[in-house]
Structures are given as structure tokens and as C-alpha cells.
Amino acid sequence: MGDLMQPLSFGHLMSWALEELRLDGSVFGVRESQFWHPEPGRLITDSFGDRLASPVGPAAGPQTQLAGNILVAYLAGARFMELKTVQQIDGEELRRAVAKPCIQAQDEGYNCEWSTELTVPQAYDEYVKAYFAIAVLGRELGLGTVDEVGFNISVGYDLEGLKGDKVNSYIDDMVDASATPVFQACRAWVEGHLAQLTHFTREDLDTLSPRVSRSVTLSTMHGCPADEIERIAMHLLTQKHLNTFVKCNPTMLGYQFARDSLDRLGYDYLCFDDHHFTEDLQYTEAIEMFARLSAVAREHGLSFGIKLTNTFPVQVRRRELPSEEMYMSGRPLLALSLSLALKLSRDFDGGMPISFSGGVDAFNLRQILATGIQPVTVATTILKPGGVTRLRQLASLAEEVMTDYQGIDVDRLAALVEDVLGDERYHKRYREKILSRKTDSPLPLTDCYKAPCQDGGCPIHQRIPEYLKLTAAGDLTGAFDAIALDNTAPTILGVLCSEPCRDHCTRLDIDQAIDMRGVKLAAADGAQDAFIEATAPPALLTDAKAAVIGAGPAGIAAAMFLRRNGMDVEVFERLEGPYGIVEYIIPGFRITREQIERDYQLAVHLGVRFHFGCDPGYRVEELKKTFAHVVIATGSWGRCPSPVREGDDNILDAIDFLWQANNHEGGATVGQRVAVIGAGDVAMDCVRTAARSQGVQEAILVYRRTEPYMPATQHEVNLVRSEGLTMEELLAPVSYDGATLRCEQMRLSEEDASGRRSVVGLGTYLDLPFDTVIGATGATVETGAYARNGLAQDARGLAEVDSVFQSSIEHVYVIGDGRLGPSTIVRAVADAKTAVRAILHHEHLRVDYDVRPAKVERDQHEVHARRGLLIAAINGKAEGDRCLTCDVICEVCTEVCPNRANVAITVPGFADPRQIVHLDGLCNECGNCGTFCPHAGLPYKDKITIFWSRETFDDSTNIGFLPLCDGAYLTRMPDGSVREHRTTQEDLPEGMSQVLAALEKDYSSMLAAPLGAQS
Ligand SMILES: Cc1cc2nc3c(=O)[nH]c(=O)nc-3n(C[C@H](O)[C@H](O)[C@H](O)COP(=O)(O)OP(=O)(O)OC[C@H]3O[C@@H](n4cnc5c(N)ncnc54)[C@H](O)[C@@H]3O)c2cc1C
Ligand code: SF4
Ligand code: SF4
Ligand code: SF4
Secondary structure, X not given: OOOOOOOOOHHHHHHHHHHHHHHHOEEOOEEHHHOOOOOXXXXXXXXXXXXXXXXXXXXXXXXXXXXXXXXXXXXXXXXXXXXXXXXXXXXXXXXXXXXXXXXXXXOOEEEOOOOOOOXXXXXXXXXXXXXXXXXXXXXXXXXXXXXXXXXXXXXXOOHHHXXXXXXXXXXXXXXXXXXXXXXXXXXXXXXXXXXXXXXXXXXXXXXXXXXXXXXXXXXXXXXXXXXXXXXXHHHHHHHOOOEEEEEEOHHHHOHHHHHHHHHHOOOOOOOOOOHHHHHOOOHHHHHXXXXXXXXXXXXXXXXXXXXXXXXXXXXXXXXXXXXXXXXXXXXXXXXXXXXXXXXXXXXXXXXXXXXXXXOOOOOOHHHHHHOOOOOXXXXXXXXXXXXXHHHHHHHHHHHHXXXXXXXXXXXXXXXXXXXXXXXXXXXXXXXXXXXXXXOOXXXXXXXXXXXXXXXXXXXXXXXXXXXXXXXXXXXXXXXXXXXXXXXXXXXXXXXXXXXXXXXXXXXXXXXXXXXXXXXXXXXXXXXXXHHHHOOOOOOOOXXXXXXXXXXXXXXXXXXXXXXXXXXXXXXXXXXXXXXXXXHXXXXXXXXXXXXXXXXXXXXXXXXXXXXXXXXXXXXXXXXXXXXXXXXXXXXXXXXXXXXXXXXXXXXXXXXXHHHHHHHOOOOOOOOOEEEXXXXXXXXXXXXXXXXXXXXXXXXXXXXXXXXXXXXXXXXXXXXXXXXXXXXXXXXXXXXXXXXXXXXXXXXXEEEXXXXXXXXXXXXXXXXXXXXXXXXXXXXXXXXXXXXXXXXXXXXXXOEOOOOOOXXXXXXXXXXXXXXXXXXOHHHHHHHHHHHHHHHHHHOOOOOHHHOOOOOOOOOHHHHHHHOOOOOOOOOOHHHHHHOOOOOOOOXXXXXXXXXXXXXXXXXXXXXXXXXXXXXXXXXXXXXXXXXHOOOOOOHHXXXXXXXXXXXXXXXXXXXXXXXXXXXXXXXXXXXXXXXXEOOOOOOOOOOHHHHHHHHHHHOHHHHOOOOOOOO
């Protein structure tokens, strides 16, 4: 049962924490440099009436289940702990009802879990252990005292369950823990270890209050009837005498409001009907009830308030989680939760206290607190890389604005709602169109760190962390040298690269992917001219020569790589100048001719020989008489498939239009009204060019789906949007007679199995007048030359090539768009690298770009200090300093695990400074580490695993160790076989033995099974 968590005893927890602190300067992976030190004596009274050192902490959820999690949240800055909800159903029964994995926090968060997976008594023990651990370590580490921390009970979901023995005594014991066994056990352990503690004294122990909690949040399940909610709240106020907050569902906003808000923010793919909206607590009955409960609270000298909000229920449509319904959190919830806060605050004239969670992060926390809303808790943001250490930044930001609770500033809140609804950061498109940052490499058992931007993202494997670091340090020459090793068009790619690296950047899941392209351009601007000046043709190392057909990015790259490594190369181009599509088709407002020329000079100075204006009817047979190798790189210039059923002859092809616009005196002549059909990057260029063409009054993009489904990069779509151009969505062009474009109106249908919503025609048509309609639905490869030269072709007419792009004719290669169809510049350069490598190997020449650099040297403390910090993109060289050098330190799986079940340990003799070990007994298989690991694999299944019981060992297939009582181990080997051994008796595979030795020597707490779990 890999999802069964096995809590540590208090003594085990403390010994582990203190041992790790001494050895590695961290506690459950949170480093001392990541601890938050509050301003001494600075306390506020929150809306619950608690005196707190900060109004910030983890929301009731995965991060507040085990004592260790709550402790690390404290160390990182949390001072208000919303403890994971307890209810009548618990433990095994609850676990059976929760499908795993149960968390998906790629962008907006989803989960299909609810209350604690421990039993209620176990949960209770965890919270008391956390209370004691915070009391002791807070003092020891100078972080404050435990009475400055709020332990907020969260209970659900029905009165009968709440009054039952289990939950009833849970609540009572949280209010007074003095008589409970766990309290006494913790106390006894501390008492027995006072001599080893430096700052925590006997007096601290004697005066430690047995009152763990002073407040409760009632977690209401969707569908919970209003009168039941009121009865429970009344019970908590009048019978339990607790400051009570009732958690509200965003469904109180009404279906239409929620649907409109989410659609406006680009989440139109979220599926939900109105049943929760009609079954949940209704707004009007809610405000009447809250008024009544407030009055009762006042009578009893207690606080009453509302917690906004619960997560938002949506249907599982894209296989996000293995359930039918899931609960949404994160970015899109912010607008909903704040809207509800505003509505309620208006109705209560700012007098209703609000505790808040829903999409809070470092970019909005201060504004939320400034409205008077507090405390504020987070879940989704700390499930992402940086994890719980993100609390440190949150606590520091809160410190700047926190005050005693004084009510809600309604006007300020109204302004904040407006800001959020209009802020790009909360729009779906802000994160670009990337579903997952993972790459397709298998996850290695050891030495797994990688920079996914470079290794899996960038097709030419540029040394990204290296040039980012050098540029930020001001060494533009060094940065440019690192770039030029893999990249033959640094300026062009610095301006136009489609940036597949960004899709994998770790920062994408933190704040915003690094602007590698901009940094590259900065390096090129600063150092490329000097680099060119210093470049001279290298010696020729072979008599074999190569011919390249086509001087586009692919052809020039092939020529440069070959010439650089000692082969004579001649390039034959039909046009009068270099760089093909980039020079002749891509609009001049995107890249200047000077920038293209700068890259061309790199090739010229290397000694590549160019022939322009050549006969396009090249003959491979003829060329092979002079050249040992022929590289065909002729691009993809054929007409796009017809975008209309009738009137194709009246459509102007995108390439023809852009050719005219770029190369004809006065640009293209297209009349006053122009439509562009398509939604890829070329379509975006066309509509922007059309809008700039002489005489054009209106240029419109026509697309049969909606913006989120456009194949263009989000950056290009944003540019079209920022220029105020119209995008007509859900219109499928049918015919064009030279004056009227007839379009069928469409609607989005249900998602298919891949989660993509297709479109269906409505059978109604719109006739739109246009002087010109441009077809931009994808150029084709002109394949006649392949046939003419006898190259084997596939069904589409494309040349058949092997894995190094050699065609059916030996030593004749086909690369770039001419091989792939319309693609990108960086993929054209990547093709060139592959083909050239084969040619150089054949000629026994060295391949200079295959020399991999050592990992980038960075101060690890400095990198760790930056983890967990959300930093907005920086314009300029300093952008490089946002890089986390993921090839030097990854550890993302340790950060994102809410249970700290993945740990990094120091093991000598490896490339990575720390190795990852998985602790089965702390893992509940939530799946979060699998989402964020940059490899294809899943850390909780693929890393060396320590088991704490025979039962869990047998139920798993993970490679790893079960320590047995007599000092031996039961080991599952990489081939799946299981054997018993002593460390010294049997050779384990390389890696496993070193990891085990390190665990035995320095991390014995991780090998020791918790009480009750021993094999
Ligand atoms: C409008 C538009 C915008 C684009 N924007 C971007 C972008 O922002 N970022 C990006 O990465 N990619 C972009 N692309 C794609 C990118 O331009 C291509 O992927 C890239 O140019 C392909 O390089 P290539 O060398 O394979 O082909 P090409 O650039 O097409 O070069 C082929 C060369 O071969 C020559 N040639 C063809 N036939 C013969 C012959 N028979 N004999 C001699 N010479 C011949 C051509 O004249 C041309 O110079 C865009 C494409 C278009 C159309
Ligand atoms: S943070 Fe740096 S090393 Fe990590 S993926 Fe992004 S650019 Fe690459
Ligand atoms: S190790 Fe992974 S799957 Fe297990 S609890 Fe942690 S994040 Fe979830
Ligand atoms: S997330 Fe963990 S397992 Fe994956 S590469 Fe990073 S350190 Fe390794």
C-alpha cells in the first residue's frame, strides 16, 4: 500500500530534525537559509482574535497532514496553520474513497481528495506533535514562540459526525491537550532532552499551554444544506466556545457569474453544470444565516467570520485525475473568491471578517492583506517548485503590510477585483499553451539533475544555464562563445526563435519562464561583431567537399558546421541573397535586415563559399562528381492547402503575400479590407503585415475555433491582440468569390478523449466583404526536385530519410523545412547538426559541438536561496540571474512533495551533489512530484525507495530497501528481483550501494521504521 502514510513518533521526528540540522543545515529539506525570521515582538491580532507573528500559512490540505509538513511550513514562515480537515470518515475508509494520484497542480490546481487520510486520532497526534516541535525548534532556532502561531481546526461535514465521540473528543483535546497521551509523550521527550537543547528551557516547557487551538473553520461539503451548516456553526460557537469561521463555496456566486468570469479569464474549457450552484448554500440564505451567527458569536464574546473559499468543483474531462469530479484551486479561483469576498463585504458593509485562500501567491498577497482580509492561506502555490519555501517570501511580504484586524476596506477590495479581472497574470494565456513541462527522458535512479531547457527543450542543446549565468555576470564574450558553439544564427534566433526551451523551463511553474531569447540577443548585441572580426577560415582537414543546396537557416547551419570542422563547402542558392524565409518572407518589422546580415557574416568569415542566383534545377548526379556530400535544404515554399471549399483561385497564398509585402516596391496591394484565414504564426505575421499595408483599413483574422486552440505561440497571438487587430473566432470559411467571404458559424463541442474541443457547424452563415483573403493554413514542400533527382519519397512526396537525414541516395541529405514541412529556424539548425555529425564521422573529423561542457559553477547556497522566490521577468541581462541552474541543483521533487517523502541526501562520488531517495512511509501517492519532475518518469515510483514495513515493500514494485530487524536488508533490485543481504555481504549495483552506505552513516533516521510499522 504505497499510499499508506506511517507517522513518525515525536522522538523520531525530533531526532531526525536535529540530526539533519546538524549534518546538512536543514530540517526535512528546508535549509537554514530558507527559514523565516520574524521581526521580534511584531505581532498582530487576526480576525479570529489570535495574536500572530504573521497572518500567512498553509491552507487545510495536503501540506497540513503530517507533523513534519506543518513544522517545515512554520520554519519557512507560516504562522497560521489551517490543519487538514477531520471528519467522521477517516483512515482506511477514506483512503479507499480517494482515487490516486489525487493532485494535479501543473497550472491551476486540481485535487480529488478531501479530509485527512489518517485516522482522526492519528491526525490529532500529528497536530500535537507539530505544536511541540514548533515550540521547541522555534525557540532553538530563534524563530519565535508557539503562542504566536495559530492552529486552526478544520472540521466537517455533518453535525452528527461532529458530535460523535471521535470528532467531538478531537475538538475537545485540541482545546485542552494536557491529558492526552501524545501531549504527555511529547512533553516527556522534551523533558528528557532538555540538556541537549540550548534555548528551550524547563520554564518554556512548564509554561507551554496545553491549548493547541483557539479557532475552528467549518468545512462545508458541496451540497451541505443551509440549516445543517447553521446547526454545526451554532454548536461550535455555543457548545465548543470556539472562534468560528464557515467556509463558503464559490458556487454562492451563481452559475452564470462563475461561467462568465472563468470564460473571460480564458478557462472556457472548464466543464461544470449548474447542479452544485442550485444544491449548495444559496447567497441570500447565507447572508441571513451569517448575520444570525455573528450575533450569537457576539453574545458569547467570540468571533464569527467566513472563509473564502472552498475549491471549485469541475468535471474531469482531460484525464487530469482518475475521478469524475475534481476541485479546482489556484489562479482562476482568485477572481471568484475575491468576487465573493466583495459581494459579502458590500452586504455586511465591511463588517464580516474574512479568512481567505484561493489563488494567493507572492504577486498578490500584499494587495489582499491591504483590503483587511486575513489570515491568508495557500495551497496551490506551495505545491509548485520551491514548495513550502515559498512561504518565506509570503511571510516577508505580509510583514510589510500586516496590521491588526480592522474590518474590510470595501472600496479597496472592489479595486482589487477589477485589477485581477483585467490582469494578464490571471488569464489562462499568461502561462502560454504548455500543458506539461516534462521532457521524454527516462528518470535515472541516481544523478538525475538536468536543465530541461537545454536537455529536452532546445533542439540544438544550447548551453543555456551557462550563457544565462555569463550574461548576467556581464561576460558577454564568454556567453556568446557558449552560444555560438551550438547556434549558427545567434542574432536571428535571439529575435525569432520559437523557444521550445521556454516550454520546459522550471521557472514556468514558478512565475514565468526565463526569456532565453532576449538574453541571447543581449549577448549577440554585445559580442557578435567582435566574434566575427576574430573569426578566420579554419584549416581544411580533408579533400572531401560538400555542396549545400539552399542558403536558408538549415543550409547555412550545415555549411558552417562543416566548414568549422575542416571541410570545404559551397552553397548554391536560387535567390540573390542568404537566409531564405527569414530574409525574404518574415516581415521586416519582426527582424531587421542588419540583424540577418550579422549572422550571415559569421558564415562568410568562416570561409563558406556562397553562390547566389543559381539555377534551381540542381542535379545531384552532377554535384556528386565534385562533392563527396550533398545537403539539400530547400525549405517549404509550396502553396497552402485550400482554406475554402469554393473559390480557392481567389485566395492569395500567405507566402506570395508576404513576398510581395517584403520585396515589392511599396509592399503588397490588397485593398481596404483584408481577411487572413488561419491561426498559426504565419497567419499572425500575415494579419500584422496586412494591417501595415498601404490602403488597408481593416485586417481581420478568421479562425474556426477559439483563441486557446490557436496553434500560434501565445507570444505571437498576444502581439496581434496588442495591435488591436480583430480575431473572428468560430467562423469556418466556406467560399470566397473575390468580394465576399462566406463563413459558417461554429460552436465548440464537448471535449474529445484528448481534451480538445472540436467545432461543429451551426448551419448558419455570415457573408463578409473583403477585398483580399489570404490563406495561411500551412505551406507545403515543393517535392518535384526530389522526384527529378531520384530520391525515394513517402506518400506525401517528402524525401525518405534515415535517422541522420540521409536520403535513399548515399551521402545525399535532406534537412530543414524541406524535410519536415513548415517548421522553425531552430529545428532547421538542429537538422543540420544531425546530418553534419554523420558527414564528419564519415570523414573521421572531430565534431566541435559535441564537446559537452562541465556543469555550470554556481554557488549552491545562492541557488538555494533563490528557490521559492517568485521574481517577475526582468528586462535585460539580469534576467539570467532568475535561472535556477537546474543541472546543478534540481531537487524539485523534494520541494513539491507536500509530505516531504522525497529527500535529497549527500552521497560522495556522484556527479550531482545530492541524490534523491524516496521514503515510502511518508508518501500518499498524491502524484505531485511526478507532475513536476522534468524527466518522463515519476520520482515516487522510480527513485531508490526506503520501506518501513514488509507489507508496503511487498505492495510496491519500487527499487529499494526494507531494513530488517537484524541489520540485514530486503532489497528490490533494478531487474525486479528481491534478495536479502547485509551491506557488506553482497555487491549492490553501482549507485545503490553508495546510497545505502550514506543512509547508514548519516541518515539513520530515514532507515528506522516508525513504531508499529516494523517488519
Ligand atoms: C511567415 C513566416 C514566419 C515565420 N516565423 C518564424 C519565427 O518567428 N521563428 C521561427 O523559428 N521560424 C519561423 N518561420 C519558419 C522558418 O522561417 C523556417 O522554419 C526556416 O526558415 C526553415 O529554414 P530552411 O533553411 O529549412 O528553409 P528556408 O528558409 O525556406 O530556406 C530554403 C532556401 O532554399 C532556397 N531554395 C529553394 N529551392 C532551391 C533550389 N531548387 N535551388 C537553390 N536554392 C533553393 C530558398 O530560396 C531558400 O533560400 C516562419 C515562416 C514563415 C513562412
Ligand atoms: S531555470 Fe534555468 S536551467 Fe532551469 S530550466 Fe529555466 S533556464 Fe533552464
Ligand atoms: S512523493 Fe510524490 S507522490 Fe508521494 S506524497 Fe510526495 S509528491 Fe506525492
Ligand atoms: S525532480 Fe527529483 S527526481 Fe526529478 S530530476 Fe529533479 S531531483 Fe531528480
